[in-house]
Amino acid sequence: MKKMISMILALLILLSLSVPAWAEATAATENAVSAVIDSLVELLKANSRRLVYTEGTDARILEAAARLKQDGFLTPVLIGNVDAVRAAAAEGGFDIDGLEIIDPADYPDMDRLVDDFVALRKGKATAEQAREMLLKPNYFGTMLVKEGLADALLGGATYSTADTVRPALQLIKTREGANLVSSCFILVRGSEMFAMGDCAINISYEDKLDEQGNVILSAAQQVAEVAVETARTARLFGIDPKIAMLSFSTNGSAKGSGPEMMRDAAAIVRQTHPELACDGEMQFDAAIVPEVGQLKFPGSPVAGYANTFIFPEIQSGNIGYKIAQRLGGFMAIGPILQGLNAPINDLSRGCNAEEVYLMSIITAAQGIE
Numbered sequence: 001m002k003k004m005i006s007m008i009l010a011l012l013i014l015l016s017l018s019v020p021a022w023a024e025a026t027a028a029t030e031n032a033v034s035a036v037i038d039s040l041v042e043l044l045k046a047n048s049r050r051l052v053y054t055e056g057t058d059a060r061i062l063e064a065a066a067r068l069k070q071d072g073f074l075t076p077v078l079i080g081n082v083d084a085v086r087a088a089a090a091e092g093g094f095d096i097d098g099l100e101i102i103d104p105a106d107y108p109d110m111d112r113l114v115d116d117f118v119a120l121r122k123g124k125a126t127a128e129q130a131r132e133m134l135l136k137p138n139y140f141g142t143m144l145v146k147e148g149l150a151d152a153l154l155g156g157a158t159y160s161t162a163d164t165v166r167p168a169l170q171l172i173k174t175r176e177g178a179n180l181v182s183s184c185f186i187l188v189r190g191s192e193m194f195a196m197g198d199c200a201i202n203i204s205y206e207d208k209l210d211e212q213g214n215v216i217l218s219a220a221q222q223v224a225e226v227a228v229e230t231a232r233t234a235r236l237f238g239i240d241p242k243i244a245m246l247s248f249s250t251n252g253s254a255k256g257s258g259p260e261m262m263r264d265a266a267a268i269v270r271q272t273h274p275e276l277a278c279d280g281e282m283q284f285d286a287a288i289v290p291e292v293g294q295l296k297f298p299g300s301p302v303a304g305y306a307n308t309f310i311f312p313e314i315q316s317g318n319i320g321y322k323i324a325q326r327l328g329g330f331m332a333i334g335p336i337l338q339g340l341n342a343p344i345n346d347l348s349r350g351c352n353a354e355e356v357y358l359m360s361i362i363t364a365a366q367g368i369e
Helices: 002-015 022-046 059-071 082-092 110-121 127-134 137-146 161-172 219-236 257-272 284-288 290-296 314-326 353-366
Strands: 050-053 075-079 100-102 152-155 182-189 192-197 215-217 242-246 277-282 308-310 331-338 344-346
Touching: 022 182, 022 331, 022 353, 050 059, 050 137, 050 353, 059 075, 059 082, 059 353, 075 137, 082 100, 110 127, 110 137, 110 161, 127 137, 137 152, 137 161, 152 161, 152 353, 161 331, 161 344, 182 219, 182 314, 192 219, 192 314, 219 242, 219 257, 219 308, 219 331, 219 353, 242 257, 242 284, 257 277, 277 284, 284 290, 314 331, 331 344, 331 353, 344 353
Parallel strands: 050 075, 050 152, 075 100, 152 344, 192 308, 242 277, 242 308
Antiparallel strands: 182 192, 182 331
């Protein structure tokens, strides 16, 4: 508990770095986000993408889909009963004429999807069970992505993160070289932009063992993987990642398994991805304030200048980004899922249509190298 409180208090330093008038800050933040989104839109104009929405009758989804239809730089695909989706669109005044609506209940190629589902699950689901699961929009939509019938998926406006991630792990699976799925939030305030991970998926990091008790994937290796994936996401937003492995300790100032894990993770990143600037372990003030960073961690290329923050477990990460969002006036974009074979993202159940629109663009662009 002491460790977590120490990190949270240190994060509060971020909130005092610049406090302009709220109106000016809001305008500057909107301009910064717009610039990033504009660059992703240009990317999508050159790379056509089909984006599946698993909740085709939701008004927020329909509003975003109608807007994207008008914009014309990606193709929305809505899942749901055709009559119900059209009725919901008409009720909300959303023009979705011409958009594809797919109802799993009468999908003509369902038998093939069932066979492929059974093969993917390798004995963990019968044909009957597969058919039942594929009638659920989250599984059906994920299978469309797996089959190459869509490029990306966005869901979760009405269901939990687990219901988005579970089908993705079972069907899409992790990218080659990746061992886990993680998440990243992009925090924007005025001209300031930071990446934070993992704040939504991995509860904690423990050594993974084989049946004989040998470590096959250490906790530090998992954290290092999250750092590399978060750096990849940061670049999507135009951030040149400088990665700080966060802890309640800086450069060995305190002992314990937590600081050691983060220190080892930093070393792994430097070894496996020498092109990335990564250091740690370090406290948040050492990561963000140059005078503190160079005093506590002299010579570090990251200390005091970090813009990509990796937390040691989900509690500090989740609390940390929400402190920045709610008290610091940062706009939080995410969670953006990382490490999957295809772009799959989860919406907050409290999202609005504008957030759906933004996450649609981000999700579609994620798969473009």
